[in-house]
Amino acid sequence: MTYALFQMWSDFRQSLIRGHLFYVEQARKRLLSQFDNNEADADQAAEEWLEESGRYFDPDRHDEGSFYEAANDVRIEFYGLLSDMRENTRLSVVAGMFHEWDKQLRGWLAREIKHWHHGDIAAAKMWSVNFDQIAELLEYLGWPVRTTDYFCKLDACRRVVNVYKHGKGDSLDDLKSRYPEYLPNPFEGPGRALSNLQYRDHTHLKVSDDQLQAFSDAIVSFWQNVPESIYDTQVVEVPDWFGKAIRKDQADRKQGGKK
Known part of the structure; x- marks a missing residue:
């Protein structure tokens, strides 16, 4: 007999996708749309x-031109601040979108494990291991997810979110080497030193509307492609970290049974 280790029920799959699409739609409508008229607002x-x-x-003491010049400075500053707020808001939307997907994936894995495995350690591991280890587990389960285009987008999204959260550090270096398109050139044209990628940092991080949509599409594609059922006969081995957690649960249960 075979046993389903992980199952993705159709109704649950669709609810995940609907919830995600609702988030993106409402974020555009209620948050990002507020920046559609930045020039007019400035x-x-x-x-x-x-x-x-x-x-x-006072025309006897003041220069009228200087007042208009100062007003123009106000306009430029206001527009710049609004533009920065728009970029930060879009990045916040991306971060919220990614973190929700990540939590839903880990939660689903943990719940499915509890259906066939006794003990809390293996299920709890779903919340403590890193993104790459989760991907590793999925591949050991027979789903070559890391070879897909949508998973590459999710990996890029994760690194963007890490840079947005932490600023300088390893995440920024990873983003530069793997996905420099999210650190766009602040200057156009050759021959300018600051246009070199090595001079760009977290302050240059930017996600366009099209890139946000690509991240959203990747999440939808991921949920659509989760196997309906993953059976025990499909799993020959598991990652070492997961195997250790399983064995620790088994040892604890055996020890508890002796008491």
């Missing part, structure tokens, strides 16, 4: 500054 900020400052304008 113009309004400049006009409001002029109106407020105009009350103190």
Whole structure:
């Protein structure tokens, strides 16, 4: 007889996809759409500054041109701050999207393990191991997930989120070497020293609307491609870290039975 170690029920699969699509749709509608009129908002900020400052304008003492120049400075600063907020908001949406997917995946694995394995250590491992170890387990279960385009996008998304969270460090170095497109060139044209990738850091991190959509599509593709059932006969061996956790649970159970 064969036994299903992991099962992805159709209704659960669809609920995961619907929840994800709802998150992305509402994030665009309620958060990102607020930055659709940055230029007009910056113009309004400049006009409001002029109106407020105009009350103190004295033609005998003040230069009218300097007031308009100052208002233009206000407009430029306001537009720049709004643009930065837009980029940070988009990155926050990406981070929330990735973390929710990551938690849902780990939660599903942990629950499925508890259906056929006695003990808490192996299931708890799903929450403590890193992203690469989770991918390793999926491949040992017979799903060559790391060869897919959508998983490469998820890996890029993870590294973007890590740089957004931690700034400089190993995550930034990894992003530079693997996915430099998320650290776009701040200057156009050759011959400028700062355009070199080595000079870019976490402050250059940027995700476009198209890249956000690509991350979202990758999550949908991942859930769509989770095998409906993974049977014990398909699993020849497991990663060493998972095998140790299984054996530790078994040893603890045996020890408990002797008491």
